[in-house]
Amino acid sequence: MSVTGAETNGHVVIVVGAGPAGMALAKNMADAGHEVIILNRDIKFGGLAEYGIFPSKLKLRGGLKKQYWDMLEQPNVHYFGNVSVGQGKDLSVEDLQALGASAIAFSIGAQGTKAIGVEGDSASGVFHAKDVVYHFNRLPGFGDRPFDMGKHVAIIGVGDVMVDIAHWLIRYKKVERVTAIARRGPVERKYNPKEIRAVCSNMDQEGIAKEFARIKDRLAAVGQNADEVLTNLTAEFTKCEQTDSPSKMGFRFLASPKRVLVDSNNRVRALEMEENKLEPKGDDTAAVGLKQYYEFPVDSVVFAVGDRVDDTVGLPYKNGVYVTNPTKTGNDPDDALFQAYDEKSGQVVDGVFLAGWARKASEGLVGIAKRDGDWCAEVIARYLGTKGGQPRTGAGDVLAKLQALLKERKSKPVDLEGLKILDAVEKAHAGAPDAIGEFKFASNADMLAHIERGRA
Numbered sequence: 313m314s315v316t317g318a319e320t321n322g323h324v325v326i327v328v329g330a331g332p333a334g335m336a337l338a339k340n341m342a343d344a345g346h347e348v349i350i351l352n353r354d355i356k357f358g359g360l361a362e363y364g365i366f367p368s369k370l371k372l373r374g375g376l377k378k379q380y381w382d383m384l385e386q387p388n389v390h391y392f393g394n395v396s397v398g399q400g401k402d403l404s405v406e407d408l409q410a411l412g413a414s415a416i417a418f419s420i421g422a423q424g425t426k427a428i429g430v431e432g433d434s435a436s437g438v439f440h441a442k443d444v445v446y447h448f449n450r451l452p453g454f455g456d457r458p459f460d461m462g463k464h465v466a467i468i469g470v471g472d473v474m475v476d477i478a479h480w481l482i483r484y485k486k487v488e489r490v491t492a493i494a495r496r497g498p499v500e501r502k503y504n505p506k507e508i509r510a511v512c513s514n515m516d517q518e519g520i521a522k523e524f525a526r527i528k529d530r531l532a533a534v535g536q537n538a539d540e541v542l543t544n545l546t547a548e549f550t551k552c553e554q555t556d557s558p559s560k561m562g563f564r565f566l567a568s569p570k571r572v573l574v575d576s577n578n579r580v581r582a583l584e585m586e587e588n589k590l591e592p593k594g595d596d597t598a599a600v601g602l603k604q605y606y607e608f609p610v611d612s613v614v615f616a617v618g619d620r621v622d623d624t625v626g627l628p629y630k631n632g633v634y635v636t637n638p639t640k641t642g643n644d645p646d647d648a649l650f651q652a653y654d655e656k657s658g659q660v661v662d663g664v665f666l667a668g669w670a671r672k673a674s675e676g677l678v679g680i681a682k683r684d685g686d687w688c689a690e691v692i693a694r695y696l697g698t699k700g701g702q703p704r705t706g707a708g709d710v711l712a713k714l715q716a717l718l719k720e721r722k723s724k725p726v727d728l729e730g731l732k733i734l735d736a737v738e739k740a741h742a743g744a745p746d747a748i749g750e751f752k753f754a755s756n757a758d759m760l761a762h763i764e765r766g767r768a
């Protein structure tokens with residue numbers, strides 16, 4: 313692969329991560345006449361738009377892909393897929409800093425998983441939501457691994473990710489039962505009512521009514537009327553997508569998993585739960601444990617409680633997030649919120665920016681990530697105009713250094729031409745029996761082999 317810079321008079325900006333945030337940022341920078349180098353861990357662009365959003369949402373995914381293909385066609389955009397940045401990866405943060413670009417933006421999403429921190433959480437049958445989502449979206453490393461879910465699956469969390477996982481378990485795995493488990497009550501459920509349509513034809517309405525009867529006194533204690541709340545919750549079960557799956561889905565409210573209980577093979581057999589009550593907390597409520605425990609039999613557990621960023625990348629990190637500049641600037645958007653910040657030296661990391669879920673883990677849908685990319689582009693534009701001054705190095709030089717380094721590291725970057733070859737091969741497999749939505753190869757080796765063959 314050989315790419316040369318289009319020699320615009322602009323700066324060279326490196327964008328690490330080609331999800332919705334990175335692609336929006338790259339587009340802004342390219343439209344402003346800068347040379348944009350995109351480095352992406354995955355061969356394909358899109359991030360969670362490719363490997364997170366439920367695979368049957370073809371309209372949403374198709375619309376995003378079209379925009380991304382168009383952007384990558386711009387002559388001042390240079391795509392390098394299959395290139396990871398981090399300690400022990402293809403390139404380190406310091407490698408990037410040494411390339412001479414004017415700015416580097418990290419839009420690498422939130423790739424870490426939140427520590428669950430309960431006894432037994434490493435048992436077989438315990439999964440992180442992101443891994444499951446990556447599995448059914450066929451992300452290399454996850455798509456071709458078995459995920460043995462058993463008959464009864466507990467999903468901890470009541471947001472949209474829970475619904476997507478329930479969707480897959482019900483529609484495609486056809487498990488016997490899915491139970492969504494919530495620390496708080498039904499009023500505090502977080503999923504979008506439209507999303508529940510994917511699974512509401514499988515709701516165990518009788519079981520849900522019983523669950524409400526079980527917790528009604530605790531709801532009443534904070535002024536919530538169980539009958540009304542039940543009516544509201546079930547009123548959302550409209551326009552339910554029809555399935556031939558016999559799976560049943562229910563909820564367990566006011567329940568905190570305390571321990572994962574295992575059998576002699578270290579396989580999940582139950583959750584030990586603590587009963588909670590609700591207490592008012594400002595305008596909201598908080599769950600308070602009642603120290604009453606019980607066993608809840610399940611075959612597997614999926615923790616869908618949000619993500620944290622990857623602490624092995626080499627960016628300043630603290631408590632699950634990358635550290636940003638604490639000194640507000642008064643600009644709108646506030647530059648400080650997008651600048652990486654080294655607490656040890658008390659200085660911003662010059663020219664290093666953050667956007668999207670890398671800046672705020674698990675926050676919002678694609679539109680929010682895109683807006684974050686747009687905002688970050690505004691901040692970088694200000695930086696280039698004021699602090700950055702003249703371009704540090706021409707695009708050709710930066711690209712030449714980058715290519716030499718990738719060669720030295722024996723990396724196998726995939727460019728736009730490679731992506732097009734892969735796309736054509738995957739489209740030719742459309743209708744493959746095990747594919748949900750579009751066909752995808754589930755391993756990098758397969759993808760690279762097809763690209764190689766296509767180039768020959």
Ligand SMILES: Cc1cc2nc3c(=O)[nH]c(=O)nc-3n(C[C@H](O)[C@H](O)[C@H](O)COP(=O)(O)OP(=O)(O)OC[C@H]3O[C@@H](n4cnc5c(N)ncnc54)[C@H](O)[C@@H]3O)c2cc1C
Pocket residue numbers: 328329330331332333334351352353354356357358359360361364365366369372395396397398419420421422423445473476625667668669670675676677678679680681
């Ligand atoms: C299960 C699930 C379902 C969702 N469904 C919807 C939906 O239906 N509709 C909707 O609007 N939104 C949905 N979202 C939200 C949406 O996917 C996110 O808002 C959005 O993708 C976040 O964008 P991002 O660019 O910040 O991060 P990401 O999309 O995570 O992209 C990060 C990119 O960085 C790359 N990367 C990661 N680490 C490195 C590294 N070390 N070096 C180089 N590159 C790296 C990755 O390859 C990836 O391309 C869903 C999210 C999830 C988890």
